[in-house]
Amino acid sequence: MQDLRVQFATSGGTVTAVDGIDFDIDRGEIVGIVGESGSGKTMTALSVLRLIPEPGKITSGRILFGEKDVVQMTDEEIREFRGNDVAMIFQDPMTSLNPVLRVGFQVEEAMAAHRRFSRRQSHDRVVPLLQRVRIPAAKDRVRDFPHQFSGGMRQRAMIAMGVSNEPSLLIADEPTTALDVTVQASIIELVRDLSRELRAAVMLITHNMALVASLCNRVIVMYAGRIVEEGPTRSIFKNPQHPYTWSLLRSMPRVDEVEKERLISIKGLPPDLGRMPPGCKFHPRCKFRIDRCMTEEPPLGEVDPGQMARCWVLMKNVPNPEAVAQK
Amino acid sequence: MAQAAPVIQPDLELSYEVPEQVTLLTDAWRRLRRNRLALLGGAIIAVLFMVALISIVWTPYPVWLQAVGPTYQPPSLHHLLGLDQAGRDILSRIMGGALITVEVGIGSAVILSLIGIPLGLLAGFYRGRVDTVISFFINIWYGIPDLLVALILVFVLSDALHLIPRGVFVIIVAFSLTRWMDVARLVRGQSLALREREFVEAARMAGGRDLALIFRHIFPNALGPIIVQATFAIPAAVLFEAFLSFLGLGLPPPTPSWGAMASDGYHGMDFAPHIVLAPTIALSITLMAFNWLGDGLRDAFDPRMRR
Numbered sequence: 001m002q003d004l005r006v007q008f009a010t011s012g013g014t015v016t017a018v019d020g021i022d023f024d025i026d027r028g029e030i031v032g033i034v035g036e037s038g039s040g041k042t043m044t045a046l047s048v049l050r051l052i053p054e055p056g057k058i059t060s061g062r063i064l065f066g067e068k069d070v071v072q073m074t075d076e077e078i079r080e081f082r083g084n085d086v087a088m089i090f091q092d093p094m095t096s097l098n099p100v101l102r103v104g105f106q107v108e109e110a111m112a113a114h115r116r117f118s119r120r121q122s123h124d125r126v127v128p129l130l131q132r133v134r135i136p137a138a139k140d141r142v143r144d145f146p147h148q149f150s151g152g153m154r155q156r157a158m159i160a161m162g163v164s165n166e167p168s169l170l171i172a173d174e175p176t177t178a179l180d181v182t183v184q185a186s187i188i189e190l191v192r193d194l195s196r197e198l199r200a201a202v203m204l205i206t207h208n209m210a211l212v213a214s215l216c217n218r219v220i221v222m223y224a225g226r227i228v229e230e231g232p233t234r235s236i237f238k239n240p241q242h243p244y245t246w247s248l249l250r251s252m253p254r255v256d257e258v259e260k261e262r263l264i265s266i267k268g269l270p271p272d273l274g275r276m277p278p279g280c281k282f283h284p285r286c287k288f289r290i291d292r293c294m295t296e297e298p299p300l301g302e303v304d305p306g307q308m309a310r311c312w313v314l315m316k317n318v319p320n321p322e323a324v325a326q327k
Numbered sequence: 328m329a330q331a332a333p334v335i336q337p338d339l340e341l342s343y344e345v346p347e348q349v350t351l352l353t354d355a356w357r358r359l360r361r362n363r364l365a366l367l368g369g370a371i372i373a374v375l376f377m378v379a380l381i382s383i384v385w386t387p388y389p390v391w392l393q394a395v396g397p398t399y400q401p402p403s404l405h406h407l408l409g410l411d412q413a414g415r416d417i418l419s420r421i422m423g424g425a426l427i428t429v430e431v432g433i434g435s436a437v438i439l440s441l442i443g444i445p446l447g448l449l450a451g452f453y454r455g456r457v458d459t460v461i462s463f464f465i466n467i468w469y470g471i472p473d474l475l476v477a478l479i480l481v482f483v484l485s486d487a488l489h490l491i492p493r494g495v496f497v498i499i500v501a502f503s504l505t506r507w508m509d510v511a512r513l514v515r516g517q518s519l520a521l522r523e524r525e526f527v528e529a530a531r532m533a534g535g536r537d538l539a540l541i542f543r544h545i546f547p548n549a550l551g552p553i554i555v556q557a558t559f560a561i562p563a564a565v566l567f568e569a570f571l572s573f574l575g576l577g578l579p580p581p582t583p584s585w586g587a588m589a590s591d592g593y594h595g596m597d598f599a600p601h602i603v604l605a606p607t608i609a610l611s612i613t614l615m616a617f618n619w620l621g622d623g624l625r626d627a628f629d630p631r632m633r634r
Contacts, residue, residue, distance in 0.1 A: 049532055051528075079534050079536065080534060081534070082534040083532065083533035083534030084534055087532075088529075088532045088533075090525060090529055092525060096525045097526055098526040098527075098548070101543070109535070109539070109543065113539065161529075161533060
């Protein structure tokens with residue numbers, strides 16, 4: 001994905017939801033994209049499938065999938081691409097299944113839309129697929145309607161539909177937010193196992209840091225349509241360099257650090273995408289800002305091997321961050 | 328990070344008692360069954376259908392046969408509904424009229440649905456220019472006086488060009504061509520709402536073709552309101568046919584149309600009211616039955632009525 005920019009032409013002017021995103025995902029890699037609501041993470045994912053809602057448009061950049069550029073594909077190419085090479089799992093399994101069609105039929109239909117499997121094969125694959133995603137009594141359950149499934153089972157059925165064509169990239173848009181905590185763990189485990197089995201890359205969109213920590217190899221932190229920090233999960237969690245990432249991590253309670261420090265909240269709201277502040281987009285909410293932040297936007301620079309951050313200050317240069325943040 | 332909670336592995340081979348399948352239709356049927364008036368309507372319609380079917384193979388007397396007894400004879404044991412001004416058995420003609428009523432009603436409902444549903448689906452699904460064009464035609468059509476168009480169609484297609492013989496079919500065509508907009512507008516609205524639903528988006532993301540999205544995901548979910556709308560189209564078509572025939576512009580004699588029969592007996596109303604009463608009562612009961620059933624269906628398909 002190179003220099004992706006998504007803009008919305010609204011009556012109040014052009015709004016840039018995603019501004020110059022640059023990253024790549026390798027086969028078998030699990031990448032987490034985190035950020036607040038409105039930070040552009042869902043738009044980034046939707047642009048991979050070229051399904052930006054109206055009146056949004058990809059105004060620049062390329063999305064390369066292997067050799068092919070998604071932005072340049074014809075309508076038929078992009079249709080064949082969706083679900084076949086890239087599959088998406090949704091946030092809310094309650095509304096993502098058609099209420100009037102049987103679950104088995106819907107899984108079969110996901111395969112019928114593409115040419116990878118014949119009609120016969122598609123039909124025969126439904127039950128094994130449902131068993132694979134651990135739906136109990138799958139043989140009988142294929143004839144159920146979605147409302148006869150629990151939330152977790154529906155999400156499993158959605159995942160079965162997602163992996164039915166053995167895609168090489170799976171986009172999971174907050175796959176566990178709508179589910180019980182107990183179900184979440186098993187869904188996460190399922191996604192990890194399947195990605196390993198299919199050697200598929202996973203793009204996990206979430207604001208749940210714990211989920212990222214337990215699942216992802218690499219993390220991309222987005223703020224106001226930009227990548228503010230990016231790197232291997234371990235180093236990001238140990239040494240966040242961007243104040244935003246740092247504050248995000250400090251805003252979560254941790255089981256292993258009982259009452260050692262107070263949680264930190266990030267004051268204020270993300271900027272209005274139509275009226276962006278000058279300079280660093282995070283500076284109005286940043287406790288560590290310097291004068292330069294207000295006028296000049298920092299570039300995404302390497303701070304450690306493999307880790308990049310978009311900041312003039314960087315947390316490693318702040319002597320006592322806790323004290324500053326609590327002020 | 329803390330270890331993920333242990334995952335309980337389900338028994339995948341576990342067999343499972345399939346509970347009663349509750350589809351939208353069975354659910355609607357359950358609620359319909361509790362509605363007495365709708366059931367009565369349904370029963371009357373069932374009788375109407377049966378009578379119509381029987382009339383194909385058997386009526387007490389041929390529907391066209393004149394002078395089976397004295398003209399204007401009131402109801403008697405031999406002729407339960409009496410004889411008309413030409414000495415034809417009215418019961419036989421009512422039975423034959425039932426067949427025409429069923430043909431006109433069902434035929435019109437089917438054809439106007441065939442016109443309205445695809446147009447509505449396309450307009451709602453593609454929006455933009457397609458919607459503009461289709462909605463434009465819907466609005467134009469609403470402005471055209473339907474009776475006038477129907478008359479012109481009947482005259483031009485049958486009487487002038489002899490394309491379609493004057494009969495049930497031309498009435499169905501005339502009615503459908505002037506009344507498809509209600510269905511189209513309804514389906515357009517449904518389609519506009521349904522296309523934004525997540526399962527449609529999910530199917531699109533899975534690479535579903537437009538046609539598959541429209542007919543597999545949007546259409547079945549709009550079926551309830553469509554059925555209701557089509558049910559209400561039936562009595563309208565029946566009344567339309569009776570009205571045209573009453574004016575002498577519908578089905579030609581000796582077709583036993585209820586409207587034509589009422590028109591025939593109109594002149595002898597003061598001394599032989601049974602000739603007018605028989606077809607008009609049959610017509611009223613039929614219209615009432617379809618409206619009761621339609622009301623019942625509307626309530627049954629309304630999710631807010633779900634208990």
